[in-house]
Amino acid sequence: MLNLGQLVNTVQKNCHISDARHAGDFTLCIFLLKMREFYRWEHDIPFAHNLPKDEVGEWLQEREGMWSDLESSSFESLPLDGRTLDPFDAETVNRELIPQGYVYSGGYGRFSKPHFFLGTLLKKEQRAGYTVYISSCEYARDLEAPPAMLQGKTIYVRQESVRRFLWEKIEEWRWNRKNETMERALACYAFEIDMNSALERMTENETEAMILHELGEGLAGEKLGPDWQKMLATFSRSKAEIMVRAVRDILADCLSTLPRLLASNNAASLHFYFANFTGMRKHLYPEALEAYRHWATAGDRQALSVMVESGQRRWLETAHAIMSLYRENGEQASTAIENLLEPEPESPLSCPPKAASTP
Template identity: 40%
Template sequence: MTLPIGPLIAAVQTNCHIADARHAADLSLCTFLLQMREFYRWEKGLPLGAALSRDAIGQWLARREARWAELEGRDFVPLPGGATGEVDPFDAERLNRLLRPHGMVYGAGLLGPGRPTFFMARLEAVRPVADGITLQVCGAELARGLIAPPAALQGNTIVLRRESMARWLWEKFEALGLKKLEGPFRAVSQAYGLEEDFHAALPRLLDEQSRTLVLHEIGEHRAGRWLEPGWAAMRLALHERRTELLVRAVRDHIADFTHTLPTLLAESSASSIHFWFAGFDGVRRQLFPSLADSYRAWCAGDAGQALQREVARGALHFTQLAEQVLALHAQHGAEAGGPIAARLNAPAAVCGA
């Protein structure tokens, strides 16, 4: 069966542009500019860290924003499926059956209510991991959007995007060089020798720390056993971006405090603990600010005692908070957004407050 790969990649990329046109404005200006620089490098086939012409990227950005203005109100386009006919862009299972013989993979999911994301990549490996979950390891990306999560859970499949992870790591490394700050990513950089030769160190960093991302997604899968289907239904009642981020952070904390961090602490995996804390920021940190103190105690040599206590406390706190959010949705239904926002923005939502 002949699959029109070129037109398929073009159609997927069009849908990526439509999604970006709708939601790129959700990003902070700093995050937007950092991700657009890396998106430019990807689109132009440039290596990580390649020097960029200010004029060239400025002209490209102007063209891209004009293109987004054209696409913002458009529907997503169907994907060419060869002799099988057109494929709905959200029917990833069907398209992947067609792509598998070609060594490719397609992803379609939601970053939040009404916030879709798409990509297409080379498929490097498929293997079981735990709990009946399959891991898909993706390599070179053929189509992608501005927001490209390195790992995501889709049903019983964890999708690991190594190229997106590499670009995310480069953004962190680039920021480290600009700010000259100590902290968890500095410790990661030192553990892997990033400052000596980032590109030489990157493969081992990807191999070892992709497991940390997979542990999180396994934790997400386990959390979903009791959160769903109510959690997905609850998220549809949300209308504010900050509330969506807080709800996402609550579930992330449940996954990490019940599975990811207990696993890393049991293994005494120092580089992975530093790596996890390198991503502990934004609303996740706002909901549990004292966790950073236990990380510093671990760095100072307390053998993880404070961190183990805080992880256990966080698991209980955020599990109870999730139950309260679900109860508010059960009580208020489609009007639950306001009460949930009030609960998650209240001081008592912060662990240890």
């Protein structure tokens, strides 16, 4: 029989090892925010309750000390059915766990950070040739808990992490209410009347949006081929990695997420999507925000539809151009890719020499 406690402890230790190696990937502000919510998860504190500052500070110091001890440790094999399994062999692990009502994932995210989680299986679906596992309660997780991930032909959606991700975004907005787009998204759920019910409705809605994005990632992967992942590994921890990840994210959303949200007239998810259209995606594709603003202010969806349709062609062509540069130049392609996506500004014309003054 499954020794759940032993399995949970092993998965959580692997999560701690991953965090020990990658905690420095975050800016200080993001790191502290994620640590606060990690503390909330570990101590099962409701979202509406304030966190005890002194206790959080002590816990943070203890956690950093534990990371220091674990940073050089190797990931441990998972104990299952009298044998040990590779923590990255999620398919084999899940053949044991799924019939017992649990789901596990072990894979790589941004900056090649390993992510592990173990949770209760809520439902299993088949969507467009992909298996979708949706989990509820999480027993083990790392600091950065991706709400959804694609691994091969399998999509993992973690509703507890979806809920926590949404709460973090709501908290960010409450601290600085300048994001009018987020205000529009939250207004669709009436948080001021019943916060818990509103959060559950938003979680269900955004779970579907995340599935659509991962399906788009799958479509993009089919069009780009396996060399794309090899390229990401080559450019790990570089500006080029951030840029090419943003290109694929935009392509995935133009192929799947945005067309389906528009077709279903899901205004709440559209507002939330563009409230979080930030960073490199915003930098590379400001036209998307312009089309959104036209829809949000004038109620005309045509600009959004045109943006999505043209974006499918534009970003697929861009992704193919990136792959061509990588195949031609290998590890040396990063600068060329950065220049492709963000050309260097032209040098200003030099001023002509002044005419010599006459005596």
